[in-house]
């Protein structure tokens with residue numbers, strides 16, 4: 434993400450725009466015919482996507498020869514770059530060194546998100562079992578206010594933090610709707 438593909442620089446940090454806009458909580462939950470404004474066909478959570486071959490265990494040495502490796506999920510090449518061969522060697526080394534931190538952070542994000550989704554799946558099952566609504570706007574407002582404060586303390590753009598959380602919550606709610614639908618179908622069949 435950079436200024437050429439939607440990000441913009443502010444005095445304090447880069448502000449990315451990677452997430453689709455999501456209306457504010459109050460609008461999303463405004464009663465209207467047809468139910469929630471955000472509903473679409475629930476997307477079923479992907480099955481067991483666990484990958485025991487964690488990418489951070491597979492980072493090879495970052496030499497220029499590595500550029501020949503294909504850049505897919507099974508053979509991540511940390512040295513892959515469109516800049517290869519066009520940048521001063523020392524600059525490239527510095528870039529790759531910083532990128533190795535970025536790769537570790539990205540891997541951590543994936544694992545953290547996987548853990549979060551494991552927890553929210555449990556909430557989804559609890560809600561479906563007790564016929565509770567998928568979304569909880571009161572809880573979301575409190576989470577968003579808290580994350581905005583944390584983001585400010587961390588010098589992260591609070592608007593970005595809010596969009597990020599909204600993006601995740603939308604997905605969680607879709608999962609919860611799918612779980613409720615499955616639960617209803619199986620109780621009708623029983």
Ligand SMILES: C=C(O[C@@H]1C=C(C(=O)O)C=C[C@H]1O)C(=O)O
Nearest residue numbers: 553556567568569572573602605
């Ligand atoms: C996980 C829950 O369900 C939904 C998803 C939330 C989340 O991802 O944090 C928060 C509130 C709910 O809209 C919950 O109610 O705790």
